[in-house]
Amino acid sequence: MVRVLDLEKSIEFYRLLGLEEVRRVDSEQGRFTLVFMAPPGQPECPVELTYNWDGDAGLPSDSRHFGHLAYRVANVYETCQKLMDAGVTISRPPRDGHMAFVRSPDNVSIEILQEGSHLPPQEP
DSSP states (O other), rough: OOEEEOHHHHHHHHHHTEEEEEEEEEEETTTTEEEEETTOTTTTTTTTEEEETTTOOOOOOOOTTOEEEEEEOOOOHHHHHHHHHHTOOEEETTSSSSSEEEEOOTOEEEEESSSSSSOOOOOO
16 A cells, blocks of 8 residues: 555556556545556556545655565666656666666655566666
């Protein structure tokens, strides 16, 4: 579960990574929304985004206590370019043709891994 401050901004970020919304739960009583985002064809592997309607003052400004999420993509360079075009900062560019890191809108570290063999090294 990842707590988010701006649900729509977070959903858009995870869509840029290729995930799709597979389930949503709105709780009037609990005053929260859960959105489950998963890779296409893999609804059993979701990331749960938790949004508290009244805000979350206890949400830390950094997420170093969490570690990171990791996703394999068909082309690490194309994925990073799509993210950059959408205004996402690449923390560690994929110069090696294998791995990159970005941060979600809630400062969660996301590792992007090249599926299969490494691509030839290049500047992003």
